[in-house]
Amino acid sequence: MNFRTEYMQDLMSRVEKNHPAQPEFHQAVREVLLCMEPVAQNHPEYIKAGIFERIVEPERVIIFRVSWVDDQGKVQVNRGYRVQFNSAIGPYKGGLRFHPSVNLGVIKFLGFEQIFKNSLTSLPMGGGKGGSDFDPKGKSDNEIMRFCQSFMTELAKHIGADTDVPAGDIGVGAREIGFMFGQYKRLKNEFTGVLTGKGLNYGGSLVRTQATGYGCCYFTDEMLATRGESFVGKDVVISGSGNVAIYAAEKAMQLGGKVVALSDSNGYIHDPEGIDLNAVKQLKEVERKRIKEYVTTHPTATYHEGCNGIWTIPCQIALPCATQNELDKEAALTLVKNGVIAVAEGANMPSTPEAVDVFLDNKVLFAPGKAANAGGVATSGLEMSQNSMRYSWSFEEVDEKLKGIMKHIHNNARAAAEKYGDAENYVLGANIAGFLKVADAMYMQGVAY
Template sequence: MTKAKEYITTIKEDIKHRDPDQSEFQEAAFAVLDSLEPVLEQHPEYIAANLLARIVEPERVLQFRVPWQDDAGNYQVNRGFRVQFNSAIGPYKGGLRFHPSVNLSTVKFLGFEQIFKNSLTGLPIGGGKGGSDFDPKGKSDNEIMRFCQSFMTELARHIGPDLDVPAGDIGVGGREVGYLFGAYKRLRGFQNGVLTGKGLTFGGSAARTEATGYGLLYYTQAMLHAHEDKLQSKKIKISGSGNVAIYALQKAAELGATVLTVSDSNGYVYDPTGIDTAQVQQIKEIERGRIADYAQRVKTAEYHTGSVWDLDIDYDIALPCATQNEISEAQAQAMVAQHVSYVAEGANMPSQPEAVQVYHENGIFYGPAKAANAGGVAVSALEMSQNSERLSWDFRQVNDDLENIMHDIFTKSEESAKRYGLDHDYQAGANIAGFEKVAQAMMAQGLV
């Protein structure tokens, strides 16, 4: 066992001992640590500085009570979280997730991933994440407003334009960001750089809504180009029907691909003629309905309960855009049988570790979430720049910058993989490229 491998093993054992019940965080941390052995072999000074032990421990973890009142006058209590993980290259940056599954392990896993995702963008932002186990589904606008106001009453003490800049995530869209910003403004005054994903009338950025989905396709386009391939005429499975999935669907169609599926937590629709973006937007964004409604309106579509990854059809590209751990080992094996050539992740870590191993073993080119879905945080950082300049850039400028950033992320990941003899392992390449920038900054800043 090399000294680097021994050091990584020690760090993993420490994580298991300190956080034995945080399975989501362990999964994210171990996936990164296991890919860093060649870097540590070339940089023994990182081992001497115990850099990995410092990078896997958040700089700050906040957990707080969020009391709020529902429309019936009953008092409710949820938990709020903010993990400020690493500020070596800039202020903490990462979304807020409102979903019943949110706990400390989930927030730490997302925050740890965010360190390297943000580093890959090339922009000066550190890693953080937050949220609550509050479920916006079925709540009235007034209930969501009251919850957001209570949540921000505590969070406002710990964030700021040069300290920590939250954004949206699952369950936190434009409506929630607006309520959160309004509450912050009443507490601290107007600081339009304190949250991103804002409305265009109060400091938001053009293309922010589209950014993660569009960015996913720009990354996928770059990955195909590296293999002398192109998106035109490709058949694609997309999971999910939220913001990321909708704009991935829209951009894929613009680039000449045919998207065969979208889904929600109940089931999926399959349309061999290609999913209609406008219909999905009408159902999900305007009516806030279920994806089953699509099959009732489009004659060529079929609705099925269960996972879209169990649908047995041949296709070329998988774009999971729903949630973490949605693709199992067996479903990845099915992708192999269905002649899938590329997987690029729009959701955060949607492929279980065993599924990722199947991709690697069977020659499926794999774009991990921290690289492929970085478009959202990239445009969030561009929103911060616009806020600092007191300017608003037009859609074309932001979209062009996004496309360049996503192509650059792929290029950096590819070059890092090749530099360490890892061939087309874009997962390891992304981990290494993201880590090296943060590691250099931490070493330069001393004991931080």
């Protein structure tokens, strides 16, 4: 899809020039700016105030060295990042990713997406993201602790409960959050809600582990309801087997669906009788083994090398929950041919632009990640609220609030899409609904010289 206005085309060209060799960031910005063309026509005051130019430029980018000592006594050096993208509606909020693929472009893309995702939740949170090219896989607990302490020693200078509140992401779970929180507490001599995703016994929130997967299914269920459909009786294919995928599978099953496939970075399993989720949890959460081990105890299941093949399995609902750009045009065409009616992104930008076009052109209900996977950060926002109150809600209370937030996101995105001429285009609706709240706040706060 091409830009229709010279203004947006020029702005996109400047983004590509000013942020070279960052394809993921360019992809995320292009998607948003394509949706902003009718908004710019309706709001010339945003152009005059430079809102579009300002929102694609991070407020602050922090890059730092992380030195730590491995178990053999050798000094290792990694690179740390924190991109504080936009604070117009609240403190920066977004996860930390520890993975070898992390670079500045990836963190910018994630931070930019986070602006709109956080806005959609209706909670007062700005957008940010961070991480490191450190790989926790194969490291001992002590090595991970030493890395996390070194990472937080620098990061602590730039964050705070009312400034920037990081959370977990790929490679950053309860263990890593605990190590970083402990280091922050030692450095600052204060016990504060500076991180979310904490353990339940020191300020964490119930449902946080399940939130992204549950929220993705709640959004999908709202989409399906607009066509008189539901999860009941539907075959569901879910990529990934981390927290998001596992709890998307759990909620899909609770809503009446049958999950027939899951994957990891090596390959995927297909069980036409329905995935035994307890077995998957044991493998991935307890034993930390590869997904292929599932077939050794489940004779109806088969394992296939290469994770992309998962999209060849016929299904009515597809939930890509692994990583960015995992679902391409060919996979999208295959899903459509095999009868898919709804696709919701549990991961961040897992569908390529060409795949998204295939879904929209074929009237498949498609939920972009900034809307469908906002449940995680929404529950992080609820954790921040509980920390401020020095109080905690029950599982049922948090889950009900999460469900309400996802319904609100769906309704707002659909209303915005309808206002701008395409009621079932959730990409258009989510981007516009998320943008307008932030843009109005930026406009009212003036220009900081």
